[in-house]
């Protein structure tokens with residue numbers, strides 16, 4: 001899509017950075033830095049950090065906005081693939097039993113007609129709910145009252161505690177902010193059913209990892225399926241990597257051909273809007 005970039009508006013450094021990154025299949029970090037570092041020298045009409053992805057917890061929004069720099073992200077492009085991995089890693093959790101009969105040696109738990117609690121009903125949460133509906137799941141959700149809840153038959157839980165107590169599967173899909181840091185700790189894990197599974201597809205720091213290890217070792221909850229941890233990757237000797245009731249994938253929620261393409265397109269739309277002084281599709285506003 002090189003030709004669809006208004007390359008004349010980019011400095012040569014930014015352009016070279018984008019091209020090199022594309023060749024290597026790694027786009028986003030240098031794309032951001034390219035724009036930032038060129039700002040002073042080239043006096044671009046608009047300056048932004050164009051995040052390819054939805055999470056912006058690694059950016060100091062207050063500091064960035066104090067320089068008059070805008071931040072955009074790609075919330076629409078990430079939803080499907082991230083919702084897919086949420087259901088996928090959950091499906092992978094089995095309990096090893098020691099019978100002589102192979103068929104019951106690896107026992108899973110059916111999601112069909114089970115209760116799913118979604119914490120964070122944004123656009124990814126909504127896609128999770130749509131998939132859950134196809135499995136006839138009873139869907140609860142907390143945080144952000146969604147207008148489309150009727151469409152997926154989800155029930156709003158004002159208190160997160162109620163959701164934790166009732167769910168067989170708890171899926172975390174919130175943004176990482178100071179308010180959601182360690183949102184799930186010892187107390188919340190103890191509220192969950194001993195047969196429940198925790199699935200985290202948002203950010204590792206939303207869970208108190210030490211409390212999670214403890215809960216998994218003691219059987220406070222049945223299992224965890226994590227696409228995100230802190231740090232990433234975990235050190236090789238981390239306890240989470242040793243537990244049998246945990247599945248960990250290396251933060252690959254958006255690592256699909258389609259998602260990468262859509263994220264890049266969404267990011268480009270943001271960049272073009274800023275450069276052309278048009279309404280910005282997905283600006284992240286510092287509150």
Ligand SMILES: O=C(O)C(=O)CO
Nearest residue numbers: 053054055078253254
């Ligand atoms: O979009 C995001 O925030 C991601 O974590 C991408 O994997």
